[in-house]
Amino acid sequence: MPEPLLEVRDLRIRFGRFTAVDGLSFALGPGEVLGVVGESGSGKSVSMLAVLGLIRTPGAHVSGNIVFRGRELLGLKDAEMRSVRGREIAMIFQDPMTALTPVYTVGWQIAEQIRAHEKVSARAARDRAVRLLDEVGIPSPERRVDAYPHEFSGGMRQRAVIAMALSCNPALLIADEPTTALDVTTQAQILDLMRRLRADHGSAIVMITHDMGVVSEIADEVLVMYGGRAVERGARRQVFHTPRHPYTWGLLDSVPRVRGPRARRLPAIPGAPGAAERGCPFADRCAHRFAPCDEAPPLTPTGDPGHLDACWLPEDRRRTR
Amino acid sequence: MIGYILRRFGAAALVLFAISVLVFLIFFATPGVDPAARIAGKNADPATLEQVRASFGFDRPLPVQYLMMMKHLFVTHDLTSFVNRGTLVIPQIVEAIPVTLSLVVGAAVIWMVLGVAMGTLAGAMRGTLIDPLVMLLGVFGVSLPVYWLGEVVNLLTQKQLHDSVFSWVPPLGYAPLSQGVGQWALHLLLPWLTLALLYAGIYARLLRGELAGALNEDYVRTARAKGLSERRVLLRHALRCSLIPIVSLFGLDFGALVGGAALLTEVVFGLPGVGKLTYQALQNLDLPVIMGTVLYAAFFVVLANAVVDVVYARLDPRVRRA
Structure with a gap:
């Protein structure tokens, strides 16, 4: 693997006594798309924040290493961090309805980001905002650039937010559930758009989602998180075709299948989200729990090369799909 | 935007008309009251009563009476006081207006600056000691009644410490602008501060709450993720949105104060403003004066509301189309 764009090593995030992220490690190459999957509270959003x-x-207490382009981000001064935010790493949030400041025009907000990082005239920034809006598929962008967020539909706002995120050509785009708040048709359009932008701009993307369907559409690599830990990591094919962790099995089973007999009810993962006190975080909800689970399993390569999982189950008890 | 402004002021004119009709009806069409006697003054002789009756049209239908009353109020300006016969009502009010306006405008500037500064400081410094300290100061301001604070201020500056620290404080009363800006401001300084303290506390608390809410909004997180400075995030995004409810409250408060709600401050500091005039008229049941001041007050409340709505639309684009 060439020099990774982003490498996170042993990231731990605590809020007081509560541990939100417990030793998360992953790496992401330039131009790659990493899908981070997990249910609410699994620590996926907070680790990206x-x-x-x-x-x-x-x-809040954050420790570990976050190395971006060979530079340690953790502990960087706020002024230095600001030049990374928005310029080298951009982030898109879940709810486009509230992500834009209601009192400024969309174009103003895009131009604001451009001018925060580059010395360009207001006129030039505005022209670029028009081009960006055009690129993300907003109709008649010269007119829409002066519209306020409330004059846009949800899908258009998410497009505008994406245009804003791309305004400084970031090397990494973090998208936190960018399609969750949108209806299905719009979701597909936004995913299409992100795929196209990735081809045009070459940005790496971290796609945070709880939707396995979204991951299967766009990700190269998949990271499955549960209770603040990575429980499985691997290429998309590996995770979808030979999932190794019981939690991943549960996630994949909860997606309805297009082919084959129709299930009367989709199987659910029993119990409520939340990590076990000690040992494997998934142990309390796991149907395959046995004695070794009282100790937390490390994320180790047990399957094909590059496919890691954190589970003690011996090979003969793993399931093949 | 222009269309919105025109519509808004059109509506305001309509409201003013409705108020004038209502006030007229309450004062002059209430059964059992002889309006002519009210207007002619105490112990008027029958001839005068008859003359008033004819001149105000009290023997004619109500709409005509209304029009004649408005003519006396706004065109000929010859409505006279019921208590002090011969004293014209309108010039009295016109004389009192600059006093009240000077008091309220000055106090408003002070409380807005102070309130916004305190609210922003407390909102931005949440989690530190500054926040509760500033808020405590705000509660302090809110809890001091104007009549008490004003009297204490007077006691200290006019009497107890007048020979030492506060020898520069002029005697109570109003100095018109024609005596120079310096004298004008010097006479009004303590009334301004006294009146502003209460409102600064209210506004600081309100703004802090708004700001605390805004800082948790998604758009603030977006602004931070854009790489903006914390200062810009605070002032241009969070504060800008938090000011919207402050402006609407300001309009109501300002209108009410100019309309006579600054009465306590005016009485305590001996300022001959509209509040004081109304207060005196009420004590004597001087109906013509009360009617004049009520219409005047209504005018300012309605005007302030219309101005606020226009400013509101300027601040919040979501309102413009409504």
Whole structure:
């Protein structure tokens, strides 16, 4: 693997006594798309906020290494971090309805980001905002650039947010559930758009989602998180075709199949989300629990090369799909 | 935007008309009251009563009476006080307006600056000691009644410490602008501060709450993710949105104060403003004066509301199309 664009090693995030992320490690090459999957509270969003240094809760404690283009981001001064945010790493959030400041025009907000990082005239920034809006598929962008967020539909706002995120050509785009708040047709359009932009701009993408369907559409690599830990990691084919962790099995079973007999009810993962006190975080909800699970399994390569999982199950009890 | 402004002021004119009709009806069409006697003054002789009756049209239908009353109020300006016969009502009000306006405008500037500064400081410094300290100061301001604070201020500056620290404080009363800006401001300084303290506390608390809410909004997170400075995120994004409810409250408060709600401050500091005039008229049941001041107050409340709505639309694009 060439020099990774982003390498996270042993990231730990605590809020007071509560551990939100417990030793997360992954790497991402330039231009790659990493899908981070997990249910609410699995630590996927908060670990990405940590990459941008946006965890501001008092009492939060972040440790480990976050190396971006060979530079340690953790512990960077705020002014230095600001030049990374928005310019080298951009982030898109879940709800496009509230992600834009309601009192400024869309174009103004895009231009604001451009001018925060580059010395360009207001006129030039605005022209670029028009081009960006055009690129993300907003009709008649010269007119729409002066519209306010409330004059856009949800899908258009998400396009505008993406245009803003791309305005400084970031090397990495973190998208936190960018399609969750949108209807299915719009979801597909936004995913299409992100795929196209990735081809045009060459940005690497971290796609945070709980939707296995979205991951299968766009990701090269998949990271499955549970209870603040990575439980499985591998190429998309590996994770989808030979999933190794019981939690991943559960996630994949919860997606309805197009082919084959129709299930009367989709199988659910029993129990409520949340990590076990000690040992394997998934142990409390796992049907395959046995004695070794009282100790937390490390993320180790047990399957094909590059396919890692954190589970003690012996090979003969693993399931093949 | 222009269309919105025109529509808004058109509506305001309509409201003013409705108020004038209502006030007229309450004062002059209430059964059992002889309006002519009210207007002619105490112990008027029958001849005068008859003359008033004819001149105000009290023997004619109500709409005509209304029009004649408005003519006396706004065109000929010859409505006279019921208590002090011969004193014209309108010139009295016109004389009182600059006093009240000077008091309220000055106090408003002070409380807006102070309130916004305190609210922003507390909102931005949440989690530190500064926040509760500033808020405590705000509660302090809110809890001091104007009549008490004003009297204490007077006691200290006019009497107890007048020979030492506060020898520069002029005697109570109003100095018109024609005596120079310096004298004008010097006479009004303590009334301004007294009146502003209460409102600064209210506004600081309100703004802090708004700002705390705004800082948790998604758009603030977006602004931070854009790489903007914390200062810009705070002022251009969070504060800008938090000011919207402040402006609407300001309009109401300002209108009410100019309309006579600054009465306590005016009485305590001996300022002959509209509040004081109304207060005196109420004590004597001087109906013509009360009617004049009520219409005047209504005018300012309605005007302030219209101005606020226009400013509101300027601040919040979502309102413009409504």
